[in-house]
Each structure stands twice: as C-alpha cells, then as structure tokens.
Amino acid sequence: MFDQETNVVAFKPRASVAHHPKSLLERIYAAGALSVRTDDKATKTAAVMLQALGFLVIEEILADGTPRRLQRGEARGAMDRPWRLLKPPFSGEPGVPDGGGAFPA
Template identity: 75%
Template sequence: MSDPATNVIAFKPRTASPIQAHPKSLLERIYTAGSLALPADDTATKTAALMLQALGFLVIEEILADGTPQRLTRGQARSAMDRPWRLSKPAFSGEIGVPDGSGSAQRPA
C-alpha cells in the first residue's frame, strides 16, 4: 500500500477585523467636529464615505503631497483611495466655503 496523500494545507485563521463604524456614526462624528481626517489606508471608512458623498451628506477632499486639499467629485473619489482624505459636512447653501446656518460670511460674488 502507498502512503496516504499529504497534500493537506493548514490555513491560518483570519484575524478579526476591527468593528467598522456604521455610516450614521460616521456622519455624527463629521457633523460634530466639522471635518474628519482619514489616513490613506482606511478603506472601510472611505467606502462608507463614498456612499454618503453620493447621497450628498458630505464633501470629500483629497490631501495632496504638499498638504493642500483638493475637492473630489463623485467620479474622482474612487480613483483617489490611495491618498489621505478630509471629510467635511456640506454647506446648507450648497456652496463650499459659505458657512452653515446663520454665519456672518457673505456669499462669494
């Protein structure tokens, strides 16, 4: 008789991924703080942010190498997953830079 096959491979168990925040709590954190910085490798939060951006609940800005933010549109955000992001709440007026509520700044001309 021949030896039994020894082609059994032991797989390492997956490490439990950290509990991901629900998009509602993500919105609460952004709306409370005004903005939230995300590191380049936080793909779970970025994926939730893409959904919330598509619904119009937040603004995504890519942080460039020189530290300046660049606003990303819905189509651009998916291609910028390898850069740090800043998530901000949109202005009620629909214009970036115009304060929310009863702020004192004037609308840009």
C-alpha cells in the same frame, strides 16, 4: 512523555475600525471635518456612498498638504491618498458646523 499540542491562534489587530455610516456622519457633522488615513478603506468606502447621496464633501490631501475637493465619481480613483471629510455647505462654508448640526429650514 508526549508533546502536547496547543491551539493558539494569533489575531492581528485591525488597522482600522469600520464605523456605521450614521456614526460617521454624526462625527463629521459634530466636528465639521474628519481626517481619514490612507489605509482606512472601510471609512473611505462608506464616505463614497455618503458623498453620492450628498451628505458629505470629500477632499483628498495632496503630497504638498493642500486639499483638493473630489467631485462625485472621482473618489474611488483617489483611495491612495489621505482624505478629509467635511460637512456639506448647508449653512455657508464646507466643514463649518451650524448651531446644533441641524439643517436650516
């Protein structure tokens, strides 16, 4: 008898699923806010780009659980903490969705 070779490849499950920036914005605008895990680099990278364009607000969650708003340019240095992504304050407070997610006229 001879040994039969097998070609079995184990695939590791992805830690996070990358979402298109448009999908990310739709989820944030519908809910008002979205939590992002520390290890979700794909979502954080898209969020940094969207923050630079003014489409969302990023808050890092500090060790004591309090949020700290990140200014443009600060987010890349805060990738080691969980984040909360918020809808910008087009109609009042950040994270509070307006009627249908539309921009005020």
